[in-house]
Amino acid sequence: MSRTKILVTGGAGYIGSHAVVELYEAGFQPIIVDNFSNSQESALRGVEEILGVRVPLHRIDCNDAEALRAVFAEEGSLRGVIHFAASKAVGESLQKPLEYYQNNVGSLLTLLQVMREFGVEALVFSSSCTVYGIPDALPVTEQTPTKKANSPYGATKQMCEDILRDVAAAPGNTLRTILLRYFNPIGAHASAKIGELPLGVPQNLIPYVTQTAAGIREQLTVYGDTYDTPDGTNIRDYVHVVDLAKAHVVAVQRLLDKQGETVETFNVGTGRGNSVLEVVHAFERATGQKLNYKIGPARAGDVPAIYADVTKSVEVLGFQTTTTLEESLASAWKWQQTLGK
């Protein structure tokens, strides 16, 4: 029996590569589109080693409508798209707003246009808990009002969500969309053949932690300990990347089964909040490594605390994470060790 083809934009990236593995293992045929602007070919070798097969790759930019059309035409019979391809660095987006709007919003518009031309009617979109801004109450549900984004990156995620809701509401619309609002993805595949590949100095907590433990970085700076949280450091919901990848498989299946509304939103997190210091100590417990860290000043723009209410994703989507924080951190460390110095 032939596999159902799903286009995965950004399929060589951190979350995308893990999703490609989970899709294939669930019986789908992922087709990767990537421009390698923030990803590396080595991720695809890792995917190949895990699966024992080559996954088709198209090296194109999602802003290039003609190139995208050629992919849809060549592949034929695509049933759905998972759109990971986007720029994701909050700080960088403040420096390069135009690039972020073009890359994130522009590429979605182009993709939607081409999907319509080819009659592809299922889309999973990578959104982010950043759309909630600084929430008034915790945990956040999908009904929690969104707040004005404090970076162009966050604004692009809100705009893309709005675009997809408007498309769904238009008369005659046939597109079905699931918006997955990711909390903080961490960790790596159990095989340690794929994982996060930050370029340069990591901006995110976990790669900074693992690089510090590996001796690549001198010391982790914990950004502030005077927040209104139990230990004064920021609280986040750290979700294992393989769990997160699996949420996409469930979402794609739901779209193909035509269940639910034409556009649906789900939080993808563990439902647990952990402080930065809890992460540091969980890492030490999980790996036996002592972490060199200091408390530094708060980072501008950080949300004091956010974690997911996962009731809807459990009850409606039928999705639940299974990996503990310690397991996630151990997988991140195992992956870091394969990278060397």
Ligand SMILES: O=c1ccn([C@@H]2O[C@H](COP(=O)(O)OP(=O)(O)O[C@H]3O[C@H](CO)[C@H](O)[C@H](O)[C@H]3O)[C@@H](O)[C@H]2O)c(=O)[nH]1
């Ligand atoms: O060296 C560091 C790095 C991070 N942190 C703290 O660790 C927590 C997590 O920080 P990350 O940078 O890993 O992630 P954010 O919570 O800032 O998330 C942001 O980046 C994510 C991916 O890059 C998502 O896109 C998300 O939407 C966006 O808000 C924060 O409290 C941050 O202050 C430190 O203390 N030291």
